[in-house]
Amino acid sequence: MKERPERLIYMANQIAKFFAVQPADPVVATANHLKNFWDPTMRAEIIAWRAAGGDGLDPITAKAVDRLAQP
């Protein structure tokens, strides 16, 4: 497995924590935020971490990353 992307995991969880209490679907909102504000290499890195079974992602974050990974 690649080196653990600590900072990206932390940042993604921060985002999910904000959207967790919003009325809109937090998974969709988190995924959208990542898509709108994160450079593709950062997204690719966290998608790869998730795909490789990497830990550290909160449940909403994990689902949002899964959503990002979809074509």
Added chain:
Amino acid sequence: MARILEYDLGTPETAGEPVTLTLDGATVTVPAGTSILRAAAIAGVSIPKLCATDSLDAFGSCRLCLVEIEGRAGTPASCTTPVAPGMVVRTRSDQLDRIRRNVIELYLSDHADHPDRGECELCAQAADLGVTESRYAGGATHDFLPCDESNPYFVFDAAKCIVCSRCVRACDEVQGTLALTVQGRGFASKIAASQDELFLSSECVSCGACVQACPTEALVEKTVLEIGPPERSEVTTCGYCGVGCTFKAELRGEQLVRMVPWKDGKANHGHSCVKGRFAWGYATHRERVLEPMIRGAITEPWRTVSWDEAIAYAASEFARIEAKYGAHAIGGITSSRCTNEETYLVQKMIRARFGVNNVDTCARVCHSPTGYGLKTTLGTSAGTQDFDSVEQCDVMVVIGANPTDGHPVFASRMKRRLRAGAKLIVIDPRRIDMVRTPHIQAEHHLALRPGTNVAVLVALAHVVVTEGLVDEAFVRERCDLDAFQGWAEFVARPEHSPEASEAMTGVPAADLRAAARLYATGGNAAFYYGLGVTEHSQGSTAVMAIANLAMATGNYGRPGVGVNPLRGQNNVQGACDMGSFPHELTGYRHISDTAVRESFEAAWGAPIDPEPGLRIPNMLDAAVAGRFKGLYVQGEDILQSDPNTHHVAAGLAAMECVVIHDLFLNETANYGHVFLPGSTFLEKNGTFTNAERRIQQVKKVISPRNGYEDWEVTQLLSNALGYPMAYDHPSQIMDEIARLTPTFAGVSYEVLDREGSVQWPCNEAAPTGTPVMHLERFVRGLGNFVITEYVPTDEKVGPRFPLLLTTGRILSQYNVGAQTRRTENVIWHEEDVLEIHPHDAEERGVAEGDWVSLKSRAGETTLRAQVTDRVAPGVVYTTFHHPSTQANVVTTEYSDWATNCPEYKVTAVQVAPSNGPSEWQARYEAMSARSRRVAPEPPLSVVGE
């Protein structure tokens, strides 16, 4: 360029019903309340005066402006006598001339002769009245009083002073410091600073208002005495903070003599602070680098080269990096000190030439949460009001800002309004000056624990909602009701009550409730906020919490209310407007918007990547990871200004080509490979956009000492990189911006020349701009209430790091100090110090002035302690102006969840006595000295060799 002479109308403007009078036989109509002096000036009749000036209330002391009024006895002072319908006034008569000449003779008898009379109004009035000598000459004078030369920028020569009180009134009315007074009576009366101290050691803040007001040159700039009177002038915009003061730059030849605040400046109305007024000497500082330099590695000394060689080298290095690592390994960042045109050009070059969006601006590390928060709630990323709006404000909430230090000219306006009766709420961990200053005291100072802004704002909202203080009519008409309902239910929960949050925030519940009631019911209420709101892990959340509160209380859409971010640097707003962020193009339009992108692609003739690029912290992370290799840095010193210095240094050291475009070899330049000399704000044309969205021109008043304006340098680089640019003047760049940006559609240099300035949106619907936004509806349509749950920062105190560090800046210095440290302003702030509460100091055996180590999990530095109860127990504070301290060695990588704006304002630290500079400081100093070496010129070849 001729000298611009301003006409003084004698007393301030009034706004009453028209009144018609007869003045020297002519009919004059002016607003009721106008003085006869002003009415005469408007009619083109100049009445002699000394103590009157149109920036100050009439005083009636000099007895020169006397007039005769039919039907009234005596000769009243025209400055203090208002016009009346049908009044018949005579401004000249034998009697009036006799009185005036006698008065002038009396003044002259105690006015030290000065051969170069410059702009001495007394001497000018004497000449006008034909007084060449005084019958009272030879009597007592004040020549025995010493000339006070203590201030680095101006002198006070009491021998020239006629005690007209203009300086005292300027300090009171305009600046609001009340540092000056008339001491003594009769002949003994004299102007005194504080308790008859030298100006330098008094409470004087060196704003220059007294110097500007003085009619006798008793107070005069040292540069005027040294260089001589100015010969030409040009109106331009200050290069310091986001207030955006306009100044009359006055020159003699190519030498700047002084900067005089421009009376017609719509942001400053003729006022200034010590930085804009006086701190421009850095432009000619010996450390300024005027020739390009390059080097193959950061361990080598710099080599001075021609512009052609430097530009060609930078371009070839970027091309090499692109070929080896791909275009995504390259990016550019600009400072918010750069003009709109410069920042626009840098992002255009990176986007169009390299096809990537790796562009950012230093607004990333200050107000990026403002952009996100206000766009989400209101629909656009900008403050809602103009500065003039404060005149109609009844309740000011200053949160996370220190206006008297960071935005002093606007602070003076705030203080004036507060002295007139408006109420003040301060929310800040530190007792900033506005909490209690002459004639002003905050109704409430909520001294919250650093990092708890959102908890406090939600508690304020709890009071508004649960005590029935919501402006329901406004919410129903202007806001999304579903969003409001959800928000109201959220804030009304018992866990959000002031009582429940008190233990977390440290704010007594009763104080918080009282503050909320005042905000909601005190009339026009406005938030003014700064980096104490944005530079947190919940910076964007706090901005939205503020926007929510203003919506719930109906505080939008008219003067006196709103949400007002006080921008740190002169062009923070503009840098953000110009598409400097990696996710959006100009006017805050997302890069993924196909139609927007296509319009730029058509104009630029190049495809644009639809994906967001790297932000500054992401660039540094990617560099450390080995993926980011080339950076163009225009005007920003990220090593000193960005958090976690060790991380920034590691990122820069990992890059293969760092191009520094700056005035000085700054700290970032220690890691640079190419140095492109920059031009100061005095040496280039362009525009800045201030905190109230006001677009103003900066003018080239002297030739660039480095040879090129900064936009020209970017253009040279772009051309060398193979993406052609052919602008002849920045006005053409602005024309392009206007074509591509709906909110700027009506902006051009022609319009700016005509209007002086305009506030965006400026377009067909608002051809002269928009002072107050969201008048009838929010930009997004209905106002969007956002749930703002408090999430405590992960930066927590503990046994190892038991104190919370928060950082800020002071009046005399500006950000990393690159400019102000190279002026006489250092006299007020030679080094950064650590403010620590007496209790915390006592516990650690720290006394005033002791060296202390300041340590966090990120790093350690050493500085001197200042023991003060301005900070609460458990909180320490410092500034980040000096590279020898580098406060950001201590700050961490935590950042705002939405924007990556660093959490400068909360760092868990320990403080301990120290013997002197830390090991890191010693190492850095040595490295810095090595890195600044410039290789000597090769010896000239001898003919015949």
